[in-house]
Amino acid sequence: MASVMLAIRRTTPKCGADVSGIDLSQPIDESCIADLRSALADHGVLFFRDQRMTPEQQKAFGRRFGELHLHPAWPRLLEGHPEIMEIYADADSKRIAGEDWHSDVSCDPEPPLGTLLYMLEVPSVGGDTLFASMYAAYDALSAPMKRMLEGMTALHDGETTYRGRYEGMNEAASYPSAEHPVIRTHPVSGRKALFVNRIFTRRILQLEKHESDAVLEMLFRHIETPEFHCRFRWQPGSVAFWDNRCVQHHALWDYYPQRRRGLRVTIKGERPFYRP
Numbered sequence: 488m489a490s491v492m493l494a495i496r497r498t499t500p501k502c503g504a505d506v507s508g509i510d511l512s513q514p515i516d517e518s519c520i521a522d523l524r525s526a527l528a529d530h531g532v533l534f535f536r537d538q539r540m541t542p543e544q545q546k547a548f549g550r551r552f553g554e555l556h557l558h559p560a561w562p563r564l565l566e567g568h569p570e571i572m573e574i575y576a577d578a579d580s581k582r583i584a585g586e587d588w589h590s591d592v593s594c595d596p597e598p599p600l601g602t603l604l605y606m607l608e609v610p611s612v613g614g615d616t617l618f619a620s621m622y623a624a625y626d627a628l629s630a631p632m633k634r635m636l637e638g639m640t641a642l643h644d645g646e647t648t649y650r651g652r653y654e655g656m657n658e659a660a661s662y663p664s665a666e667h668p669v670i671r672t673h674p675v676s677g678r679k680a681l682f683v684n685r686i687f688t689r690r691i692l693q694l695e696k697h698e699s700d701a702v703l704e705m706l707f708r709h710i711e712t713p714e715f716h717c718r719f720r721w722q723p724g725s726v727a728f729w730d731n732r733c734v735q736h737h738a739l740w741d742y743y744p745q746r747r748r749g750l751r752v753t754i755k756g757e758r759p760f761y762r763p
């Protein structure tokens with residue numbers, strides 16, 4: 488077992504932490520995994536630099552946090568590794584993954600706990616990923632707005648999001664949809680987080696459609712508040728590990744026609760719940 492001297496430093500006051508002193512390719516003891524689990528729940532996203540992992544090592548690290556998730560729609564998987572999505576864009580790309588604020592696959596009845604993206608190739612400039620703390624977004628709502636949203640649920644729909652979205656998709660596939668609390672309680676930190684996002688959330692089910700549209704638009708704009716954010720500038724060998732239960736992210740495609748390539752492992756989560 489490799490010896491680990493973890494150092495964890497906040498990236499911004501509200502979101503993210505830079506982690507050093509750990510080699511993710513090596514076996515890691517349980518107490519260090521417990522520290523990472525709690526840092527992930529506190530900071531929402533952890534950033535690691537200068538890592539080198541084989542696909543097997545990346546999956547082994549991911550499995551320390553739970554079973555691996557299989558994406559319902561992404562067509563570009565690493566050969567021989569159905570649990571690894573190849574995140575790739577170049578001059579021929581028509582779309583990239585995650586080009587708006589979202590929490591990964593929130594349309595699943597049990598959406599992913601976390602996502603581990605290992606970057607291999609970056610453009611000369613650009614291709615950063617933005618992260619937003621949904622604890623901070625919840626905390627900043629007024630008391631009357633919190634009271635209204637607590638206990639409400641929203642529809643997250645995979646069909647309208649994924650159908651025809653990426654080239655090379657299996658046209659016969661069907662996509663999940665799910666009803667989730669608008670405010671969810673994080674199972675590790677116990678904190679409350681806003682859980683609606685522009686890519687997947689279609690309707691707050693207790694409101695009339697025009698009311699739901701207006702409230703969702705207000706919340707989607709609220710999530711864009713810069714004070715809730717941090718921004719990660721990738722290098723080859725950088726890893727971001729984000730907690731989909733309390734952050735959203737947004738991948739920037741400002742580097743076209745350059746190439747960017749990374750490998751993504753996603754960890755299964757639990758059914759979201761709200762505890763007053």
Ligand code: SIN
Nearest residue numbers: 574584585616738751
């Ligand atoms: C994603 O998994 O949503 C893509 C993130 C990225 O490419 O930075």
